Amino acid sequence: MTGYIVRRCVAAVIIAIGVAAVSYGLLNFAGGSPVYAALGTHANPKAVADWNRVHGFDKPLIVQIGNYVWNAVQLKFGYSYKQGQSVAALLDENAGRTAYLSGSALVLALIIALPLGIAQAVRRNSVGDYAATAIAFTLYSMPAFFLGLILIQFFALDLHIFPALVSSNVTSVWASFTHPAQLTLPIVTLAALTVAGFSRYMRSSALDALAQDYIRLARAKGLSERVVLARHLVRNACLPMITLVGLAIPGLLAGNIITETLYNYPGLGLLFYNALQNLDYPVLLAYTLIGGVLTVTGNLVADIAVAAADPRIRLG
Amino acid sequence: MEGVPPFGSPNIPTTAPEGGEVALIASGWRLAAREFFSNRLAVVGLGIIVFFILFSFVGPLIYHTNQSLTNPLLSDTAPSGSHLLGTDDNGFDEFGRLMVGGQTALEIGFFAAFMATVIGTLYGAVAGLVGGVVDAVLMRFVDVLLSIPLLFIVLILATRYHATVISQSLIIGLFSWQAPSRLVRGEVLTLRVRDFVTAARIMGGTQRRLILRHLIPNALSVVIVNITFLIADAILLIAYLGFLGFGLAYPTASWGDMIGNAQTAVSSGYWWLVYPVGACLVLVVMACNLVGDALRDAFDVRLRRR
Numbered sequence: 001m002t003g004y005i006v007r008r009c010v011a012a013v014i015i016a017i018g019v020a021a022v023s024y025g026l027l028n029f030a031g032g033s034p035v036y037a038a039l040g041t042h043a044n045p046k047a048v049a050d051w052n053r054v055h056g057f058d059k060p061l062i063v064q065i066g067n068y069v070w071n072a073v074q075l076k077f078g079y080s081y082k083q084g085q086s087v088a089a090l091l092d093e094n095a096g097r098t099a100y101l102s103g104s105a106l107v108l109a110l111i112i113a114l115p116l117g118i119a120q121a122v123r124r125n126s127v128g129d130y131a132a133t134a135i136a137f138t139l140y141s142m143p144a145f146f147l148g149l150i151l152i153q154f155f156a157l158d159l160h161i162f163p164a165l166v167s168s169n170v171t172s173v174w175a176s177f178t179h180p181a182q183l184t185l186p187i188v189t190l191a192a193l194t195v196a197g198f199s200r201y202m203r204s205s206a207l208d209a210l211a212q213d214y215i216r217l218a219r220a221k222g223l224s225e226r227v228v229l230a231r232h233l234v235r236n237a238c239l240p241m242i243t244l245v246g247l248a249i250p251g252l253l254a255g256n257i258i259t260e261t262l263y264n265y266p267g268l269g270l271l272f273y274n275a276l277q278n279l280d281y282p283v284l285l286a287y288t289l290i291g292g293v294l295t296v297t298g299n300l301v302a303d304i305a306v307a308a309a310d311p312r313i314r315l316g
Numbered sequence: 317m318e319g320v321p322p323f324g325s326p327n328i329p330t331t332a333p334e335g336g337e338v339a340l341i342a343s344g345w346r347l348a349a350r351e352f353f354s355n356r357l358a359v360v361g362l363g364i365i366v367f368f369i370l371f372s373f374v375g376p377l378i379y380h381t382n383q384s385l386t387n388p389l390l391s392d393t394a395p396s397g398s399h400l401l402g403t404d405d406n407g408f409d410e411f412g413r414l415m416v417g418g419q420t421a422l423e424i425g426f427f428a429a430f431m432a433t434v435i436g437t438l439y440g441a442v443a444g445l446v447g448g449v450v451d452a453v454l455m456r457f458v459d460v461l462l463s464i465p466l467l468f469i470v471l472i473l474a475t476r477y478h479a480t481v482i483s484q485s486l487i488i489g490l491f492s493w494q495a496p497s498r499l500v501r502g503e504v505l506t507l508r509v510r511d512f513v514t515a516a517r518i519m520g521g522t523q524r525r526l527i528l529r530h531l532i533p534n535a536l537s538v539v540i541v542n543i544t545f546l547i548a549d550a551i552l553l554i555a556y557l558g559f560l561g562f563g564l565a566y567p568t569a570s571w572g573d574m575i576g577n578a579q580t581a582v583s584s585g586y587w588w589l590v591y592p593v594g595a596c597l598v599l600v601v602m603a604c605n606l607v608g609d610a611l612r613d614a615f616d617v618r619l620r621r622r
Contacts, residue, residue: 142594143597
């Protein structure tokens with residue numbers, strides 16, 4: 001087990017370095033150095049060359065990537081000339097709100113998807129099962145912003161229950177927490193899309209578990225159906241979900257961009273969106289790198305958690 | 317060849333056995349096709365895709381609309397006899413625009429999926445067949461690309477390129493081949509130790525011939541299933557691009573741009589600029605997913621009904 005964890009961690013570090021290199025290469029390809037943001041679009045070539053030399057942007061790409069990774073490890077992500085702040089400060093300012101939004105959505109999605117999937121498997125091929133499958137399938141095929149627009153139309157414009165845009169007073173995580181109505185629609189939008197992905201897997205995972213011999217044995221022993229489901233089915237059916245939660249991170253990151261833009265909620269997604277509009281390359285690079293590292297970490301943690309939780313997995 | 321009785325031995329019945337009809341032994345492809353068409357949802361999905369292809373490409377030939385010159389006098393009019401789904405803020409007929417937008421959505425979806433499939437298939441086949449260090453390096457690179465959310469990559473590249481059908485297809489296609497490459501590699505790893513591949517190699521087949529003539533055709537079923545999901549993902553992705561303001565340049569229409577502009581339409585109460593285009597997107601993506609699920613079941617021998 002220890003050997004497995006060490007091997008997976010080493011692989012994760014290598015992949016994370018690869019993520020940094022690819023992100024840097026992509027940004028370099030898309031726009032290059034932030035020199036024009038710093039000096040203005042009409043800066044003369046001499047000044048540009050000088051600036052690039054001073055800030056290390058004239059070095060070979062591989063050296064630049066090395067420097068960037070070395071700084072990123074120390075949480076130095078450069079300076080956003082467009083916003084006049086260090087990127088680390090910008091990220092730090094927005095990360096909490098995004099973590100709150102994504103975390104709540106993920107928790108809500110799990111609270112809905114786990115019981116739903118199990119109920120669907122237990123009452124498979126019933127009307128309720130078909131209805132839940134159809135709804136999940138539709139949500140799964142739906143762009144996040146379209147669902148968001150429907151929710152805005154219904155709950156904000158028609159019924160006036162929730163606001164269409166998050167109020168600009170919601171500036172801190174604490175404010176997000178104490179004004180639940182403000183964030184209901186963004187959280188529900190993000191959660192609904194996550195549920196759509198989860199419940200399908202949960203249903204098939206529970207179906208697999210239901211067909212196993214230990215369930216038959218538990219029933220044959222004369223245990224009540226409730227005990228069979230609660231003690232024997234749920235724990236085994238939830239195992240594959242650990243992996244799925246790890247895999248949900250890229251979806252949540254992309255979902256954040258859409259949801260935060262749609263509801264005007266100031267988080268990392270909106271920061272990224274604004275950086276795209278301003279061609280604020282240091283911010284784009286930093287968030288892409290962080291997104292990649294989070295994904296790698298999510299997969300790593302999920303793999304180790306599954307190995308630890310499932311006694312059937314024996315690793316050398 | 318021990319254990320196999322010589323031809324004509326009494327162990328091999330030359331006539332049909334008695335008692336009951338014997339099912340005709342069809343090829344794998346024909347069995348899969350039969351399985352696919354017996355799945356009602358799959359047929360519905362296929363029907364929706366065919367409908368939208370006709371709607372987008374044949375529709376404009378029947379339903380003539382002006383989609384190139386703006387007309388401020390006609391801006392945001394409600395559905396009526398002359399404009400079945402009203403007009404948008406530029407005065408374009410929304411129903412006609414759905415058709416034109418469908419063209420770009422389908423073109424980009426199919427082209428990007430095709431490109432991703434070709435790249436991924438070759439990449440995965442090489443990785444699986446060569447194996448060893450090359451395989452490890454190639455697949456770690458796939459891991460790296462899979463770790464960066466595709467939307468991030470596509471958005472960053474979209475800031476550089478003027479958006480056209482070709483550029484968007486290229487961007488999406490060049491960065492979504494990871495899934496097919498993994499699938500094909502997995503198939504190749506199991507296929508390469510099979511006897512027919514060994515036989516081809518003993519007969520002096522080159523590596524190129526092995527990949528193109530033996531491995532890829534046999535790995536094709538997983539690839540075909542994956543194409544439909546790639547199309548669905550690509551169509552969703554360009555919708556996201558359009559929504560975030562990186563859609564096709566005016567006056568080219570795309571569903572993503574149309575619904576991207578719909579955010580203001582919702583608050584103004586112009587429902588015809590929101591729900592029809594949203595429904596088109598959902599229907600096409602759902603149809604692709606339905607067809608993909610059905611194809612996967614159809615190719616899966618273990619699920620096949622006898």
